[in-house]
Amino acid sequence: MSEDLDILLCAPRGFCAGVDRAVEIVEKSLQKFGAPVYVRHEIVHNKHVVQNLENKGVIFVDELDEIEDKTRPVIFSAHGVSKKVYEDAEIKNIQFIDATCPLVSKVHREAELLNKQGYQIILIGHKNHPEVIGTMGQLPAGEVTLIENIEDIKNIKLNKEKIAYITQTTLSVDDTKDIIDALKIEFPNIKEPIKSDICYATTNRQAAVKNIAAKCDVFFVVGSQQSSNSKRLVEVAKKNGSKESYLVHQEFKLPIDLIKKSKCIGVSSGASAPEVLVDRLIDQIKEIRNIKVQDVEIIKENVEFKLPRELREN
Structure with a gap:
């Protein structure tokens, strides 16, 4: 046995x-x-x-x-x-x-305010992601320059002396820090957000994965192939010591042989994945092996956002 x-x-x-x-x-x-x-x-x-x-x-x-x-x-x-x-x-x-999301709206307001103050804005984000399209669309064309990685910094052409950056809310915390450090070398006076634009949930979920990744033979992140924050969790697991890491989406086939050989598997889920899908994954693993599940909590979240006025009950 x-x-x-x-x-x-x-x-x-x-x-x-x-x-x-x-x-x-x-x-x-x-x-x-x-x-x-x-x-x-x-x-x-x-x-x-x-x-x-x-x-x-x-x-x-x-x-x-x-x-x-x-x-x-x-x-x-x-x-x-x-x-x-x-x-x-x-x-x-x-x-x-x-x-x-109110945290995306915060970035929109930030962009508008910086624009009014005469700043040329650099947005760190993923091209064609709906959040990036929405953020760039708060201002006239040409007012926001999108960069995806450090290499893009070399190609930036800016016509203003006042430069500021903002970011997509669902990026990798560590990768974004490297891009920001490179921006600060290129533009020493660049203005940064008062508080990071990467949202609390993205930051917390990445920290939780980082906390256990090195102990895991395999890491499964439940989430959609379109989900930026879910894909970042897969990368974080790999970078922080998990031997293998996978995005468990609707068409994903579980690597049964790998599960049979593993001693420890890490599980997380992206910010748009319901808990029922995590339960389903654990049930599937249970069909292959006897399991012992341990919750590893690094921080309690108690954030709540109000509904729009037209849907509030009173």
């Missing part, structure tokens, strides 16, 4: 306050307005969540033009949208409810 397999379960993991709020906004909108309710883009990057909501009468669209019944409300996703999307909704007379 082989010995038990240790599973170290990261805490915190899974839904952050911004995702919780976004999903609740959709649920409450269904209660208040009935189905169908439209959502522009995936409300959060998780197929399980999206499919659940579709079954309740939510219709997901990429653009406002796809909304067939303009009398129905539309919800803007947690990743945030550009100014043009708000303007289009008003022109088309579509009622919208904004589920943008």
Whole structure:
């Protein structure tokens, strides 16, 4: 009889306050307005969540033009949208409810304020990610320069002396620090945010993975292939000593031979992955081995964000 397999379960993991709020906004909108309710883009990057909501009468669209019944409300996703999307909704007379994460909204306000103060803004983020598109879309074209890595710094052409940087909220804390250090060498007077733009949930989940990665033969991160914060957790596990690390998405096939050989497996989940998917993964591992599960908590999270005024009960 082989010995038990240790599973170290990261805490915190899974839904952050911004995702919780976004999903609740959709649920409450269904209660208040009935189905169908439209959502522009995936409300959060998780197929399980999206499919659940579709079954309740939510219709997901990429653009406002796809909304067939303009009398129905539309919800803007947690990743945030550009100014043009708000303007289009008003022109088309579509009622919208904004589920943008408050921590993304904070970066939007920061960008606007820096722009008013005459700064050229550098945004550290992933090209074509909905959050980055929304943040760049707060200001006229050319006012925000996107960089993805240290190499991009060499190619920056700036026409202003006052330079500031902001970041996407779901980046790797360590990789971003390296990019920021390189920016400070290139632009010694660059203005930085008063508080890091990388959100508390991203930071905490990466710290929790880092805390146990070196003990793990394999690390599984439950999350979507579209989820930036989930993919960063896979990288963090690998960089911090886990022999193998994988993103467990809907089409993922468990590496059974690897599980049979392992002594210790680490498990976490991205900020848009519901706990039911973590439970499902552990049940699948249980079919292969006898397991001992241990929760490893590094910090308690008690952040909550208010719902938009139109959905509050009082």
